[in-house]
Amino acid sequence: MREYILRRVLLLPFIMFGVAFMTFLAYRIIPGDAAILHCQLECTPDTVAALRHEFGLDRPPLPLSVDTKPPFLEIHGDSQFGGWLGGVLRGDLGSSFSYRTPVTDELGRRVPITVELLFLTVVLALSIGLPIGVLSAIRPATPVDWLSRFLSVLFLSVPSFYLGILLITFGVVWFNWSPPQFGTGYVPFYDNPWINLQQFFFPALVLALGESAVLMRLTRSAMLEVMRNDYIRTAWSKGLRERAVVWRHALKNAIIPIITVIGLQIGGLLGGAVIVESLYNLNGMGKYILEAIIRRDIFVVQSVTLLFAVSYVVANLFVDLTYAWLDPRIRYA
């Protein structure tokens, strides 16, 4: 396990480099000049050249270029890729093409929103999925079980964006209530916790329902598996109450795969954040990258994509570490 994790950690920089290279290259092979896309109406050759110079688009894209004339291989010290990567390593993610604002400033405002959204989602998903899953496993083939299985397959199937639209509509049509961010914009938790939670509850719920369905199914199958074990029979025969058997003996052992799956779902949640944030008008990372992609703001896209990938890979690594820590049998395996 140690070796495995060490390999994962050592591999991390290479994967990150690959991710950076791919996103960089992808947005350089788009036909059409990025500068022309962004100068809009006043596109004279001079302004385009000035824009290209300002954003360094007139420099060679890659540090190495191959040519048919000698010298066949050329090394560029001032390449765009090198400049960007160097900046990223120093903590400078470049700045937006359209708004001229540094990406790091923008992210400073937006990352807390996405983190809060994902945190609430995981909390909600756990508090919905875990109890229902446990209940369904300890009362198999009863109405409780049928209901929970039906709910899980339903939540699993209804796409988050559809659920979100329905929730918004019902709020407006039936209660004449819409989430406060549609009017006021994001309110930080420390300024006004009540408004802040109102803003985040529904987007988090929309994401969490799908997530809780996964947890429900997983908890149920893991618990069914665990409840068959000898030590559970021993616990029963000791005369322990059901609560003690289920929560202390069974769930403790069933929780390990559940934690893994939460980690594996982080990628899905990051993707879901893109959808839910744009639906609920939350100015988080997801909405930022979506808008940048639609605007073709290549500097924002390449940096934020890299950030998404880094958070995803690091989250997965973290889960692996947690896994080994939670289950001592795995540690030296």
Next chain:
Amino acid sequence: MAREVALPLEIEEERPEPRKRWKRLLSTARKHPLGVFGLGCVSLLFFCGIFADLIVPFDPEATLRERQTYGSLVKAIEPNDTRLTIADAQLEVGTNFDIDGERMSVVPPAPKVSGTGTIINVQRASSQSAHEAGAALELDTAIANIKPSWSHPFGTDHNAKDVLSRVIFGARISLLIGLTAIITGVTAGAFFGVISGYFGKIVDTIIQRCVDILLAFPAVVLLLAIITVVGDEDSSVRRFLANNTPLPKGEFLGIPTFLDVFIVALVIGLAVAVFTTRVVRGAVLSIKENVYVDAARAMGASDARIMWRHIFPNVAALVVILGSVLLPVAILAEAAISFLGVGVPLGTPSWGADLSDEKSRQNMLEGIWWPVFFPGLALSLVVLGFNMLGDAFRDLSDPRLRGSGLGGGGGGGAGRGPI
């Protein structure tokens, strides 16, 4: 806590007669009503997708218009008179109508109500003939946002398009994108997975590091990024597909922008391929240790032959299962990126695109719920159907759970895709 698991004793049963087999199938179906429901949903998807153009009541792209006739022209119109009194028609400024074949439009100032009817000012078309009192007034309007009714079971949307027809065509687009993505993705994934697992060493390293890089992106972000690059108006991939393949550039199968839809499918296929490569490679690693592979090699079989004849048949079942599990995921992925406005072009009757329509969503807040509700319902039902069908199959194939009604628990994250 007692838990009874009734294990059926079917072991001694012989190979059933054909009639018996039907009976067993029926009893299986009765035991898995949710599975049958799922099968129904999936069958409906395939039926609607394949026969879309035969069963749609209206053209999903056409703006539906309606001709209403009012025999209510009270005052005759003189050649230079542009005032007209009508009895009851609700004619707003900008409305066009015909009298005796002559096109007229209502111009400001707004209609005034008089004792006998409504006086409106009209702009007359070229002809300057007079019209008789009592001539028929023909109103030609687009019927937008009408409620679900017998003639339009799902109503019409704000573009006056029939929602039912769009939902049926949405099934075709979903199916087309899903199947194309799965077939290309799974084929490519199996190909690279087998090669990567079989050759090992440097080939394996290169392929797996590429997979690592692609798996490092959250799926939605990866799809968004690739589609904006590949789907661009004059991207090289798009130009290549348009010029060097027999793919139609314009309308095909009733889908207006077939090429764009196809490109979306290919990009989703790429994501499918990445995942498949990883899974197949894992399977191949253990399969290639089998003795029959050594035997084949000892007999002088080439690498290609061993891979094709000895390794691939052993992963074929896995590949088929992966394909069927990923099909709803691919359909959902298409809907999600179309919803974000990056997938299929605007106006294509895709479920995701219809859900994302800004105007429809605005209207929904005012009570016009049908243009958004039905496409989303169709999408949810399709995914629900696939999930229920998958659960039923898992119940049937897991002998520990057979007959106990306890299935549907395994897998956990397996059925959940990028969304």
